[in-house]
Amino acid sequence: MTTYWAQHATLRGGVAPGVTLEVMDGRFTRIDTHTNPGAAQRLSGIALPGLANCHSHAFHRALRGRTHHEGGTFWTWRKGMYAVASRLDPDRYLALARATYAEMALAGITAVGEFHYLHHQVDGTAYADANVMGEALRQAAAEAGVRLTLLDTCYVSGGLDEAGHLEIADEQRRFSDGDADGWARRWHDLKPDANTAIGAAIHSVRAVPRDQMRTVVTAAEGGPLHLHLSEQPAENQACRQHYGCTPTQLLRDVGALGAHTTAVHATHLTDDDIALLGGTRTTCCFCPTTERDLADGIGPARALLDAGSPLSLGSDQHAVIDLIEEARALEMHERLSTLTRGRLDHDALLTAATDHRSIGWSDAGALEVGARADLVTVRSDSPRTAGAAPEQILYAASGADVDTVIRDGEVVVQDGRHRLGDVGALLARAIAPLWEDAT
Numbered sequence: 001m002t003t004y005w006a007q008h009a010t011l012r013g014g015v016a017p018g019v020t021l022e023v024m025d026g027r028f029t030r031i032d033t034h035t036n037p038g039a040a041q042r043l044s045g046i047a048l049p050g051l052a053n054c055h056s057h058a059f060h061r062a063l064r065g066r067t068h069h070e071g072g073t074f075w076t077w078r079k080g081m082y083a084v085a086s087r088l089d090p091d092r093y094l095a096l097a098r099a100t101y102a103e104m105a106l107a108g109i110t111a112v113g114e115f116h117y118l119h120h121q122v123d124g125t126a127y128a129d130a131n132v133m134g135e136a137l138r139q140a141a142a143e144a145g146v147r148l149t150l151l152d153t154c155y156v157s158g159g160l161d162e163a164g165h166l167e168i169a170d171e172q173r174r175f176s177d178g179d180a181d182g183w184a185r186r187w188h189d190l191k192p193d194a195n196t197a198i199g200a201a202i203h204s205v206r207a208v209p210r211d212q213m214r215t216v217v218t219a220a221e222g223g224p225l226h227l228h229l230s231e232q233p234a235e236n237q238a239c240r241q242h243y244g245c246t247p248t249q250l251l252r253d254v255g256a257l258g259a260h261t262t263a264v265h266a267t268h269l270t271d272d273d274i275a276l277l278g279g280t281r282t283t284c285c286f287c288p289t290t291e292r293d294l295a296d297g298i299g300p301a302r303a304l305l306d307a308g309s310p311l312s313l314g315s316d317q318h319a320v321i322d323l324i325e326e327a328r329a330l331e332m333h334e335r336l337s338t339l340t341r342g343r344l345d346h347d348a349l350l351t352a353a354t355d356h357r358s359i360g361w362s363d364a365g366a367l368e369v370g371a372r373a374d375l376v377t378v379r380s381d382s383p384r385t386a387g388a389a390p391e392q393i394l395y396a397a398s399g400a401d402v403d404t405v406i407r408d409g410e411v412v413v414q415d416g417r418h419r420l421g422d423v424g425a426l427l428a429r430a431i432a433p434l435w436e437d438a439t
Contacts, residue, residue, distance in 0.1 A: 001029070002409070005040035006377065008390040009033075009047035010350060011367050015391040019047065023373040026408040031369055043377045044403045044415075046390050049366050050110030050374025051323040052356045054285045055226070055264050055314025057115055058097040058137065059088055062431045064319055074232075074294055077317075082171040086122050087434045093118065094136040096434075099426035101144035102418050103321050107399030108376035110407040112146050113314070113359035115201055115226060115264070117153035117175045119186070124173030130186045142195050145405075145412030145419060149359035151226045152190060153201035154183040154216045160206040162241035175203075180212035184219050197360035199224030202256065204231075205239050205247040213254040224360045225256065226285070229263040231296055236268055248273035257282045262312060262358045267291060267299040274300060278307025283358040288329030290316035298333045302343045311348075312355035322399035324378075327353040331395075349394050373409035378402055 001024045009019035011031070020040055022030035062084045067077040088096070097114075104112060118133050120126050129135065134150055141148035155175040158166035168176050177183040190198045200220035202208045204227065208216065217225065230236055230247050239247045248269065251257055257280040266277065266284040277284060284304050291297065294317075301311060313326040320326075327349040334343035344352075356364040364372040378393055379385060379401045388396035405413035412419055420426060 003040040004043050004375070005035065005037040006043045006045075006047035008380075009367055010049070014347075015046070021047070021367065021375065023406075023409045026373055026410070028367065028369050028371050028373050031367060045377040045379040045381075045401070046393050047367065048108070048350065048376045048378060049354045050356075050364065050376055050405070050407060051108045051353050052312065052359060052361075052365060053104055053109045053112045053315050053323060054262065054312040054355060054359050055115055055287055055316050056104075056112050057317060058100045058140070059084055059093065059118055060317035061100040061103070061427070062096060062434050063317060066435070077294060084434050085118060085174065086171065088118060090127070090132045090136045092430070092433065093133055094140050095426075095430040097137050097140035098144050098420075099423060099430045100318065100321075101141050101146045102420050102423045102426060104315070105145050105405055105407075105412050106402060106416070106418050106423055107322050107324070108378070108402040108405055109146060109321075109323055110374040110376070110405065111149065111356050111359060111361055111364060112141065113149045113151050113199070113224070113226065115151045115153055117155045117201075117203060119177065120174040122174050124168075124176060131190055134190060138193070138196050143420070145407055145410065147195050147197075147361060147364075147407065149197040149199050149224060149361070150190065151199040151201040151224065151359075152187050153203050154180050154212070155203040155207045156180060156183070156212065157207050157209060160235075160238040160242060162238070164242055165209050180208065180215035184215055187219055197224070199226065199360055201225065202227040204228040204235065205243075205250055206235060210243065210250060210254060213251075213256060217254060217256050220260070223260065224262065224358065225260055226262045226264060227251065227256065229266050230268045230273070231265040233268050246270060246273055248276050252276050252280070264314065264316075265291065265296065265299065266304065267297045269300060274303050274307050277304060278309045281308055281310070283310045283312050283355070285312040285314050285358070286326070286330060286352075287314045287316035288326055288333055289320040289322070292329075293317070293319040298337045301330050302334055305344070305348070310355065310358070311352040312358045313352050323353050324394055324397050324399055327394050346392055346394055353394075373406060375404070375406040376402060377404040
């Protein structure tokens with residue numbers, strides 16, 4: 001048993017002073033407020049539940065600071081993404097993902113939903129172990145001290161236009177299992193473990209034809225199902241031209257919406273789309289730093305909440321890995337689009353940042369007895385946070401203010417340092433070979 005004491009901690013009822021937290025076998029077994037430190041280990045800063053990064057493409061971390069030439073268009077980004085994808089093998093993927101997940105842990109993330117479609121060899125041929133790339137992610141997360149939800153992704157079409165779905169392009173071959181049945185056969189070989197949950201994903205209405213989506217929906221039944229939705233207007237236009245409906249309506253028709261489903265981005269929605277997502281209790285995962293980096297637009301966060309859709313957050317392409325910034329951006333983007341403050345309060349932002357349920361960890365995301373012992377402390381004395389009220393810390397802090405991270409009762413980050421050591425050096429060593437090969 002280990003006992004911690006925090007000067008302030010964010011509990012279900014709000015911020016409480018003098019909080020003692022007892023941990024045994026990876027769970028919180030006692031939480032008392034208005035206490036003194038006594039013999040407990042004193043935590044620096046304000047204690048929050050562990051943060052959940054619900055949408056990640058680990059290999060995109062290699063693109064940070066590399067896609068802004070020629071004006072930084074979507075096409076320069078896409079070219080770089082395919083180039084990096086073509087140079088990854090299981091060993092390189094392990095090194096990159098381990099360093100990326102360690103960076104997440106430094107920012108207070110205790111669980112990640114990995115939207116995984118980098119399945120096969122570059123020419124599309126399966127490895128001897130068809131899930132070896134997913135296993136590299138499993139190992140990376142375990143070593144970095146972050147719980148993993150492997151959202152293994154069906155990706156079988158090269159795109160969508162008015163005439164229908166396009167053939168897979170050469171640079172997409174390693175993403176594809178040929179068809180949804182091929183994906184399902186490989187997916188069923190994936191097994192959960194103590195640190196890994198298994199979910200499924202439909203890449204998008206562009207990448208999976210309607211008649212194959214039900215295969216993925218059926219496989220995922222009862223577990224997390226994620227999908228990219230209406231990230232850009234061109235996706236909506238193509239879907240309307242070919243299927244005669246919006247992507248949200250198409251997903252409704254194949255039974256993909258519901259309380260176990262998370263729609264990622266959900267940026268360009270009609271009023272009817274918002275009502276469908278809310279009415280089915282489909283979670284919407286916003287990735288604000290990616291959506292602004294790629295000039296995708298600002299999604300209707302407040303409208304979705306009001307309609308009944310829970311919100312979660314992701315760092316997606318990792319232009320920034322900072323869930324505090326992602327949470328704050330929900331409110332700030334609403335302010336920009338409505339010219340009104342106070343659209344989402346601090347509690348709503350924290351709820352989105354700690355939504356472990358949508359990635360299959362319903363027993364995490366709160367400082368309460370019986371929950372997984374995930375805990376993050378944010379310093380209240382940094383140049384960014386000094387003077388901030390504890391109950392408004394998300395409006396002032398950044399991931400750089402994270403001091404301690406505990407996942408399942410295990411200390412992963414202490415005094416702002418990850419247990420693996422210099423994470424910047426790990427990232428540099430993992431990323432450099434991917435670009436050296438390109439020169």
